[in-house]
């Protein structure tokens with residue numbers, strides 16, 4: 233039997249799952265909840281501060297990973313879920329799922345580079 | 348000791364007479380400490396001598412008495428009657444062809460087991476007089492859990508991927524491959540990878556985890572498969588960077 237090339241998507245899936253489990257919740261707390269609950273001063277996430285922060289290449293990289301990894305995780309998960317639900321057009325499912333993840337990736341790169 | 352009577356709905360199939368499997372119900376008075384296997388033995392000894400099923404040790408070691416008990420793949424020698432409702436449905440292990448009554452055809456599992464080379468592939472053969480291959484307790488600990496498999500195939504019955512019949516190598520065989528791959532005396536990992544790291548191997552697994560839930564020996568085949576996925580992914584990228592590195 234030939235060795236599979238699934239490691240390519242699986243490594244993104246695994247990294248994305250880990251990222252989504254450990255980092256994404258912290259991101260949601262900081263960017264979504266902390267401000268609303270008054271845990272951060274209103275100006276903490278002001279436009280000027282954040283646009284200054286995102287100019288830093290490391291910050292850009294982290295924001296990119298926040299979009300890129302979970303997107304590929306979700307894509308692979310949805311592909312497997314489709315299979316579990318008995319959908320056998322794997323080629324089509326792959327194109328849709330990985331296609332959407334690719335679009336998210338390209339959009340993230342474009343948005344970050346144009347900032 | 349108190350007796351309680353159970354209705355056993357047992358799946359019957361005689362390939363010479365039946366066009367398809369059917370159910371037959373038996374009333375069985377059970378002792379407090381009986382397991383399902385005792386009740387099935389009671390049927391065989393007292394009610395119908397033609398009932399066919401496999402069993403041997405009666406102590407969760409031989410792995411031959413697996414059955415679907417109320418829809419769960421279970422060892423009938425480990426499932427106590429006192430935990431059961433009054434009516435019990437007993438069927439042959441799911442996902443395998445039925446040979447007769449509760450006996451299933453295990454050839455597919457046997458072939459898959461053999462395909463992963465579930466034995467020690469040593470670097471060089473040692474003569475008996477040169478002594479044994481030494482191993483430290485720490486080295487043993489790495490894989491000991493995966494040696495506990497009794498080949499009962501409950502995990503194959505529980506696995507929705509195996510049920511699809513698309514050639515999945517399956518939980519127990521992959522867990523055993525992992526057991527030998529982790530063994531410090533073994534060098535067979537790359538030979539096993541042709542099956543283990545193929546599309547029908549670990550990559551067919553979608554991590555449902557049912558195998559580990561039903562495993563009577565707590566082997567955790569699902570965990571073994573996930574660990575193998577990580578190792579195989581690293582192998583894949585190492586092979587990309589340095590082709591032919593383990594030739």
Ligand code: SF4
Pocket residue numbers: 495496497498499500501502503518519522558561562563564565566567568
């Ligand atoms: S891994 Fe567990 S359930 Fe599967 S065959 Fe081995 S002992 Fe049985």
